[in-house]
């Protein structure tokens with residue numbers, strides 16, 4: 001069986017412990033490879049390699065750094081099919097989705113930051129004839145990057161690319177549940193000729209490897225994407241050490257549909273927003289609020305649309321929904337469906353596990369589930385489920401739906417459907433979320449800063465904000 005390796009100081013190496021963890025194919029419910037069960041010794045080796053590589057990498061001319069990262073971007077593109085297949089086997093998502101979204105986005109992440117640094121600039125402020133102030137930005141040092149399992153290579157590279165482009169060296173940990181594409185990335189980094197120690201990838205468990213990265217005194221910046229609870233733990237370690245901290249956390253996003261919206265488009269997009277990637281996207285719209293005058297018509301059309309989504313073998317083009325990422329997560333999602341029923345919810349479709357015929361019969365599949373009849377403040381509507389489960393609820397007024405939408409501890413994204421321009425502006429200003437999509441979902445220019453409010457996170461990723469995050473800023477004031 002394939003043993004994945006850590007990538008430390010330019011080489012693929014086994015974990016110091018010599019121990020490995022099972023890596024499952026969720027569509028089959030079977031172990032298909034083993035991943036290093038690393039610990040703080042591996043993180044210390046990775047940090048030392050990154051520290052040693054920092055002086056040369058951080059002072060390398062931008063053009064040269066950019067060329068290396070563009071080469072890596074090109075290699076990801078060249079290996080798109082292989083990476084998409086690996087991501088699908090590891091994560092459970094349909095292979096067509098990995099091919100059309102996840103891997104192309106990893107290509108773009110490196111391309112965007114490799115070219116972005118060539119056009120970045122700093123500010124200068126002249127005080128007439130008295131003085132000139134300018135801002136100096138220098139890479140912060142060794143950056144720690146920790147990413148989740150839902151969009152494995154997409155989110156891993158979204159952290160690594162700006163860190164490397166800005167001149168930091170990196171110690172990174174992918175989710176232990178989906179390590180394969182990060183492992184393949186380390187092979188491609190070697191092929192691209194990335195200098196030894198510039199990028200280090202340590203596989204293993206969050207509480208061991210993740211904690212060792214977060215608490216290492218010589219890793220001054222931590223970029224984390226994952227659950228809100230883990231974000232709390234990380235903050236409690238990193239904040240007293242005064243580390244730079246970027247936290248992209250959970251969501252419980254509202255989709256709000258007014259009666260004056262384009263009906264067909266709103267139904268079609270709400271279905272996609274609810275169930276793409278098995279509902280395992282932090283930006284999925286899992287609470288759908290519909291103006292009462294169209295509620296029943298919308299509900300029926302929505303449920304019809306959901307019933308047409310095929311659940312099955314991620315290798316097949318016709319499968320729109322694949323497997324749930326792990327047995328533990330599968331059990332968690334099913335337990336929330338039970339909770340919804342106990343709270344008085346009516347299951348309109350789905351509500352059960354599925355066992356496709358053939359090779360996936362032991363995989364972890366759940367039918368896309370739509371529930372109505374719940375109050376906005378029940379647990380089902382307040383806690384992040386992060387799976388193919390959504391609720392529908394009618395509303396009468398803007399004030400009422402704002403109260404529903406803003407009632408959770410989260411504030412990541414919202415999809416708002418209306419053709420009324422004034423209402424759009426009114427609502428967009430009042431919704432507690434880091435991004436408001438109007439008459440669309442999941443559209444984003446890579447230059448746009450991205451992040452959540454409240455329990456959905458601290459700081460902004462994406463765009464030039466990410467380059468700022470990985471640098472120290474200094475203001476220099478020169479008396480003329």
Ligand code: NDP
Nearest residue numbers: 148149174175176205206210211226227230248249250282
């Ligand atoms: P987790 O918080 O469980 O894990 C995220 C990463 O942190 C994993 O690599 C994990 O390792 C690691 N980790 C776990 N415990 C610790 C620790 N104590 N110290 C340091 N690192 C640790 O999240 P999931 O992987 O379950 O991902 C799903 C969550 O991510 C959802 O809440 C989702 O909303 C959120 N998310 C947010 C996004 C955003 O942009 N706001 C985007 C995508 C997802 P291991 O896997 O080994 O446990």
